[in-house]
Amino acid sequence: MSEKAADEPKKKGKLPVVLILAIVLGAGGFFGMKMRGGDAKKEEPKIELGPIVEIKDEFLTNMADRTSYVRTKISLQFRKDFKAEHLEEEMAAIQDVINMQLQATSPKDVSTPAGMRHLKESLATSINKLLKENEPKEEKDKDKEKDEDSKKKKKKKSEDDEDGEVEIPEGWDSAEGPVLKVLFVSFATQ
Numbered sequence: 001m002s003e004k005a006a007d008e009p010k011k012k013g014k015l016p017v018v019l020i021l022a023i024v025l026g027a028g029g030f031f032g033m034k035m036r037g038g039d040a041k042k043e044e045p046k047i048e049l050g051p052i053v054e055i056k057d058e059f060l061t062n063m064a065d066r067t068s069y070v071r072t073k074i075s076l077q078f079r080k081d082f083k084a085e086h087l088e089e090e091m092a093a094i095q096d097v098i099n100m101q102l103q104a105t106s107p108k109d110v111s112t113p114a115g116m117r118h119l120k121e122s123l124a125t126s127i128n129k130l131l132k133e134n135e136p137k138e139e140k141d142k143d144k145e146k147d148e149d150s151k152k153k154k155k156k157k158s159e160d161d162e163d164g165e166v167e168i169p170e171g172w173d174s175a176e177g178p179v180l181k182v183l184f185v186s187f188a189t190q
Contacts, residue, residue: 049180049181050078050079055076055091057095058073068107070107071190072187074184075182076179076181076182082178086134097126098123101126110187110189117173120173121182131178
């Protein structure tokens with residue numbers, strides 16, 4: 001019995017050491033991951049709202065049900081660093097995209113605030129796609145690097161988020177741009 005009694009204190013002496021070691025390693029891993037995540041947030045460039053450009057022409061078009069029409073005046077708010085030098089050249093294509101989107105919309109789709117919000121987001125997405133496709137080659141090369149970084153961030157974000165969507169700041173219609181907000185100066189359906 002004296003051997004068993006001698007073994008028990010040794011076992012009890014190792015348990016607190018193992019627990020302390022596990023706690024220290026766990027805390028180190030936690031803070032290491034926390035620090036690593038903090039650096040990634042600092043690298044993200046902050047996108048800021050820039051100029052508002054009014055589309056001079058008013059839109060008057062039939063809606064999807066072909067018995068109603070929409071009459072609207074639209075302005076676009078771009079990101080701060082957007083160079084609007086080629087915007088006038090693209091205005092006819094932008095207006096076409098807006099007309100097509102309005103013609104595909106039913107009056108029921110825009111009868112609620114959520115429906116209007118969806119239309120704005122859809123317009124911003126379509127216009128951004130158009131502007132990215134038609135931008136000059138030099139700017140495409142610069143934006144290509146930004147897009148690769150953005151895709152990495154989106155991938156990480158979609159791994160973190162359940163639905164995989166990019167978070168759009170409140171009040172904005174797009175998270176990246178160049179068009180960040182679509183503003184309905186006037187909007188009427190009949």
